[in-house]
Amino acid sequence: MTNFIPTKYQLISLCCGEEFADKNWELQCPHLHQPSLIRAGYESTRFELHPEYAGIYKFAAWLPVERMLEGSGSPITFKSEGLAGLLGLKQLYITFNGYWPERGAFMKSGTFKECEAFSVCSRTNSSKGVMVVASAGNTARAFARVCSQNKIPLLLSVPMDNIQALWFDSPLDPCVKIIACEKGGDYFDAIHLSNLAVELDGFYPEGGARNVARRDGMGTTVLSAVTTIGKIPDYYFQAIGSGTGAIAAWEANLRFLADGRFGSNKMKLMLSQNAPFLPIKEAWDLRSPTILPMDDDLARKQIEEINAKVLSNRKPPYGIKGGLFDALSDAGGAILAATNKEAEKASALFLQHEGNDVEPAAAVAVASLIKAVKEKLIEQDSVVMLNITGGGIEKFKQENSVCYATPEKIFALNEDPQEIKRQIAKLFR
Numbered sequence: 113m114t115n116f117i118p119t120k121y122q123l124i125s126l127c128c129g130e131e132f133a134d135k136n137w138e139l140q141c142p143h144l145h146q147p148s149l150i151r152a153g154y155e156s157t158r159f160e161l162h163p164e165y166a167g168i169y170k171f172a173a174w175l176p177v178e179r180m181l182e183g184s185g186s187p188i189t190f191k192s193e194g195l196a197g198l199l200g201l202k203q204l205y206i207t208f209n210g211y212w213p214e215r216g217a218f219m220k221s222g223t224f225k226e227c228e229a230f231s232v233c234s235r236t237n238s239s240k241g242v243m244v245v246a247s248a249g250n251t252a253r254a255f256a257r258v259c260s261q262n263k264i265p266l267l268l269s270v271p272m273d274n275i276q277a278l279w280f281d282s283p284l285d286p287c288v289k290i291i292a293c294e295k296g297g298d299y300f301d302a303i304h305l306s307n308l309a310v311e312l313d314g315f316y317p318e319g320g321a322r323n324v325a326r327r328d329g330m331g332t333t334v335l336s337a338v339t340t341i342g343k344i345p346d347y348y349f350q351a352i353g354s355g356t357g358a359i360a361a362w363e364a365n366l367r368f369l370a371d372g373r374f375g376s377n378k379m380k381l382m383l384s385q386n387a388p389f390l391p392i393k394e395a396w397d398l399r400s401p402t403i404l405p406m407d408d409d410l411a412r413k414q415i416e417e418i419n420a421k422v423l424s425n426r427k428p429p430y431g432i433k434g435g436l437f438d439a440l441s442d443a444g445g446a447i448l449a450a451t452n453k454e455a456e457k458a459s460a461l462f463l464q465h466e467g468n469d470v471e472p473a474a475a476v477a478v479a480s481l482i483k484a485v486k487e488k489l490i491e492q493d494s495v496v497m498l499n500i501t502g503g504g505i506e507k508f509k510q511e512n513s514v515c516y517a518t519p520e521k522i523f524a525l526n527e528d529p530q531e532i533k534r535q536i537a538k539l540f541r
């Protein structure tokens with residue numbers, strides 16, 4: 113294997129501009145100022161591809177990583193003919209995350225969560241201990257795959273209702289343990305379990321949107337697109353749950369502006385949610401800097417209705433400094449909505465005109481692109497990047513046999529917290 117050279121970078125607080133070293137899995141400003149993201153500032157402001165590195169590591173110049181792990185795939189970008197022809201778009205570029213060997217896409221868990229997982233697990237100074245991740249599905253599958261293949265201790269907390277999302281092409285290594293909240297519990301109950309776990313010695317939180325490696329891992333989609341197209345696109349289409357991918361896309365755009373060789377525009381962020389669950393759209397349409405208060409029961413009911421379950425985040429990093437509100441305010445754009453029916457139709461069109469399946473969230477993005485063209489929100493000759501955040505899953509399952517993971521422990525929703533902690537600690541003895 114090619115010798116890997118760790119990437120040089122500093123961390124920057126967006127609250128006060130403090131620059132500091134990434135000593136120990138930093139997730140926030142060392143001065144504990146207002147809620148704010150931190151960002152990686154890379155030593156090389158000119159972006160250079162590293163074709164000699166495998167998979168996602170070809171983008172290592174702008175990833176906060178110190179080592180190269182086995183088995184990564186990378187986003188790929190190609191100029192669309194099929195879908196572009198159908199929509200009359202002259203410069204539609206599709207960035208595809210997932211499984212599509214004929215086009216050089218080899219993400220075996222089928223979504224861009226794998227970019228995040230490889231980037232996070234390769235981050236400099238990763239703590240020794242057990243990393244804890246709570247997830248409703250795709251993120252759990254991606255982290256399980258990467259950690260299992262590279263023997264990184266991982267505790268995954270998932271809702272039992274979503275356990276079928278944990279399919280793999282080979283059994284998981286015992287370094288990965290899964291806990292679940294019982295049926296009827298949701299993502300927030302899974303987060304409750306993970307919060308208890310990180311109170312234990314030897315366990316540390318992955319960090320989600322606050323983890324610079326997570327965002328810059330997702331940002332590789334834009335690195336792929338811009339280096340393939342040769343310029344920064346005019347529009348960026350993606351379906352969002354937390355909106356972290358859109359923040360990452362904006363941050364990558366800002367880095368390309370500093371690079372200077374790929375144009376001087378900011379991509380308009382054309383983001384989409386699965387109706388009727390639209391908390392980010394409802395906030396942005398009013399230009400509210402925070403998510404509007406929501407009725408928990410109504411939110412649960414709306415989430416039950418939507419097919420793209422990964423788009424169901426009720427507490428997105430929207431109002432935090434450097435978060436989605438700041439990104440949209442700076443770059444411009446819109447939040448669009450697509451119903452299940454519109455997404456299903458879009459998914460069928462993608463399969464017919466491009467030749468691969470897309471997962472429900474990506475179908476929402478395709479549907480919103482179709483809508484934007486119809487409503488003339490974009491010009492036919494503009495450069496458009498469509499981020500297909502997951503696809504080829506049906507194809508992968510047809511070409512490979514898969515097995516399903518089972519949790520070590522299933523906790524009742526009213527289980528005693530001390531008992532939960534005792535049981536979790538026992539798993540890794």
Ligand SMILES: [Zn+2]
Nearest residue numbers: 127128141145
């Ligand atoms: Zn600060």
